[in-house]
Amino acid sequence: MAFDYDKYLRPNKLPHIWCPGCGHGIVMKGLIRAIDTCGLKKEDTAIVSGIGCASRLPGYLDFCTLHTAHGRAAAFATGVKMARPEMNVILVGGDGDGTAIGGNHFIHACRRNINMTYIIMNNKIYGMTGGQFSPATPTGDKASTTVYGNPDPAFDIAKLAIGAGATFVARGTAFHANQIDKLIAEAIQHKGFSVVEILDDCPTTYGRRNKFKSVIEMMNHLKETTVPVKAAEKMSPEQLKGKVLTGVLYKEEKPEYTEEYAKVIQRAQAAK
Amino acid sequence: MAKKVAFLQGNEAAAQGALYAGCKFFAGYPITPSTEVAEVMSVELPKIGGKFIQMEDEIGAMAALLGGALTGAKALTSTSGPGLSLKQELIGYGCIAEIPCVIYNVMRGGPSTGMPTGPSQSDIMAAKWGTHGDHPAICLVPASVQEVYEETIRAFNLAEKYRTPVMIMPDEIVAHMRERIVFPEPGEIEVIDRTTPSVPPEQYKPYDTSFGDVPPLAAFGSGYKFHVTGLNKLPDGFPTTKAEYVQAEEERQVRKVEGNAADIMKWEEYLCEDAEIIVVAFGSTSRSARFAVDQARKQGIKAGLFRPITFWPFPEARLLELSKQVKAFISPEMNLGMCAGVIKGCIEGNAPILGIFRVDGEPINPDQIIDKMKEVK
Numbered sequence: 001m002a003f004d005y006d007k008y009l010r011p012n013k014l015p016h017i018w019c020p021g022c023g024h025g026i027v028m029k030g031l032i033r034a035i036d037t038c039g040l041k042k043e044d045t046a047i048v049s050g051i052g053c054a055s056r057l058p059g060y061l062d063f064c065t066l067h068t069a070h071g072r073a074a075a076f077a078t079g080v081k082m083a084r085p086e087m088n089v090i091l092v093g094g095d096g097d098g099t100a101i102g103g104n105h106f107i108h109a110c111r112r113n114i115n116m117t118y119i120i121m122n123n124k125i126y127g128m129t130g131g132q133f134s135p136a137t138p139t140g141d142k143a144s145t146t147v148y149g150n151p152d153p154a155f156d157i158a159k160l161a162i163g164a165g166a167t168f169v170a171r172g173t174a175f176h177a178n179q180i181d182k183l184i185a186e187a188i189q190h191k192g193f194s195v196v197e198i199l200d201d202c203p204t205t206y207g208r209r210n211k212f213k214s215v216i217e218m219m220n221h222l223k224e225t226t227v228p229v230k231a232a233e234k235m236s237p238e239q240l241k242g243k244v245l246t247g248v249l250y251k252e253e254k255p256e257y258t259e260e261y262a263k264v265i266q267r268a269q270a271a272k
Numbered sequence: 273m274a275k276k277v278a279f280l281q282g283n284e285a286a287a288q289g290a291l292y293a294g295c296k297f298f299a300g301y302p303i304t305p306s307t308e309v310a311e312v313m314s315v316e317l318p319k320i321g322g323k324f325i326q327m328e329d330e331i332g333a334m335a336a337l338l339g340g341a342l343t344g345a346k347a348l349t350s351t352s353g354p355g356l357s358l359k360q361e362l363i364g365y366g367c368i369a370e371i372p373c374v375i376y377n378v379m380r381g382g383p384s385t386g387m388p389t390g391p392s393q394s395d396i397m398a399a400k401w402g403t404h405g406d407h408p409a410i411c412l413v414p415a416s417v418q419e420v421y422e423e424t425i426r427a428f429n430l431a432e433k434y435r436t437p438v439m440i441m442p443d444e445i446v447a448h449m450r451e452r453i454v455f456p457e458p459g460e461i462e463v464i465d466r467t468t469p470s471v472p473p474e475q476y477k478p479y480d481t482s483f484g485d486v487p488p489l490a491a492f493g494s495g496y497k498f499h500v501t502g503l504n505k506l507p508d509g510f511p512t513t514k515a516e517y518v519q520a521e522e523e524r525q526v527r528k529v530e531g532n533a534a535d536i537m538k539w540e541e542y543l544c545e546d547a548e549i550i551v552v553a554f555g556s557t558s559r560s561a562r563f564a565v566d567q568a569r570k571q572g573i574k575a576g577l578f579r580p581i582t583f584w585p586f587p588e589a590r591l592l593e594l595s596k597q598v599k600a601f602i603s604p605e606m607n608l609g610m611c612a613g614v615i616k617g618c619i620e621g622n623a624p625i626l627g628i629f630r631v632d633g634e635p636i637n638p639d640q641i642i643d644k645m646k647e648v649k
């Protein structure tokens with residue numbers, strides 16, 4: 001039987017705002033399947049976002065949904081999780097929202113290892129504002145504010161998360177649709193701060209400026225430039241040149257923040 | 273039974289007042305001269321099972337505050353000038369999404385880093401107009417340690433009752449001075465909790481105005497699912513750009529405060545009945561003003577003190593009335609005339625306003641005020 005997405009959606013809020021060919025809908029369906037796999041109850045789950053195309057996602061899902069300000073999703077979500085640790089908290093957003101204006105909140109959520117899952121849809125561009133370069137836009141690429149080529153180097157978002165202390169970091173792509181739900185489900189089930197970067201496409205504001213003739217070409221690019229971590233183990237450095245790794249990139253067990261704070265409460269009450 | 277008394281600093285009293293009001297969540301960032309509030313809350317909240325979190329920056333603290341408040345917790349943050357500037361972005365979010373919370377802002381010298389340890393009263397306009405767009409503003413300006421305690425409780429009550437961020441803003445002198453404080457008994461001061469929905473979850477709309485200008489607020493994690501956004505929204509919480517909804521929502525959000533100003537406003541009049549000169553002063557400046565009024569009366573000058581305790585909404589109508597009896601108002605304030613400008617907007621030109629404006633980090637002393645009274649013709 002086909003998977004029933006409708007029971008997790010707010011059907012009267014559809015159609016969504018995303019352009020034809022955008023990968024965000026693929027990620028949303030993957031997230032829904034992952035939530036179903038994990039058996040999360042809708043009223044016990046908060047889905048939190050910032051601002052941008054990807055951040056419109058929570059509005060379509062029938063949960064406790066919090067569409068915050070630009071870049072602030074991780075900080076709002078931290079407040080929700082601290083106050084009610086029993087809630088499942090999932091963050092969604094884009095590369096600009098999460099790693100530029102929200103970069104500080106992002107790295108500190110990683111550092112605290114607070115038990116939340118952050119899905120970053122990395123389409124390498126600010127889509128909603130019309131295609132300005134983001135911290136994930138590769139050097140040399142064209143954007144509406146880098147018509148002569150982008151002089152900025154790009155973040156490796158997964159590496160940034162690992163470096164900042166996230167204890168589960170995975171990367172998928174909008175092309176590998178069937179892998180998305182598995183990565184997100186594993187992230188949700190991990191205790192600690194988990195980051196799933198999904199390499200995504202923005203045909204409207206990135207593709208057309210960077211010589212992608214079609215959405216299919218963009219999807220093929222995601223396919224051709226990525227290699228699963230397992231496969232990469234058997235490949236030579238020459239073969240891996242220009243490739244990005246996908247799959248679970250990092251996993252570690254470390255003390256989780258709300259559990260550590262529960263110990264603070266115990267110590268404070270013992271000392272009273 | 274004798275009441276419990278203590279010798280407390282203003283900032284410590286704020287923390288104690290918050291706990292009396294039922295505060296269970298604090299998110300903050302260290303900043304002089306308000307840090308003592310965070311320090312006390314970090315010690316006291318875990319004792320009662322509450323949560324304290326020190327965030328990565330002021331914006332993050334405001335965000336976490338709103339997130340915590342949405343789960344049903346009474347939530348407090350403390351900051352000072354530069355932190356208030358950073359928090360403004362999300363104070364606006366709290367206003368439009370209608371999330372109750374309390375922002376305790378100690379006024380220090382500014383702009384920018386200014387004088388971190390010097391007193392000031394220059395954040396009062398930022399309290400009303402600091403975040404962009406039209407929005408409601410409630411701001412309380414206590415003048416003693418006892419009043420910091422009691423007004424912090426009232427700040428929580430107003431936040432909960434009107435479902436909006438409330439600012440309480442002592443100047444640095446009030447925040448850091450130590451005074452005797454008498455604690456109320458539990459139950460002695462009214463504590464108000466937000467109205468939660470009476471309808472079942474499937475019928476709940478977070479901005480349903482059929483319940484009045486202040487719709488009930490459900491908590492995340494309490495069985496209610498709903499959407500919260502910083503966009504202009506429909507009664508069900510989802511975004512809209514439809515003109516008739518946006519206009520009505522914006523007006524309601526301001527009206528729920530301005531329309532209830534009589535309930536929110538609070539001021540003290542001291543010897544104003546026959547006063548020919550009224551000093552309008554708040555915070556620590558009002559203490560110098562009271563002393564000056566007493567001294568002036570001894571010298572035969574008919575002086576009085578008008579002391580706003582709620583700064584926003586401002587007691588416009590009462591000042592207009594008083595303007596008809598006075599020869600002049602005197603506005604001593606630790607800024608370059610912000611309060612004088614507000615008074616000017618109320619009194620329809622009925623009386624001159626003589627300002628004493630200090631931004632040098634020194635308090636305004638009574639002699640300066642008496643000297644100014646003598647300039648009144």
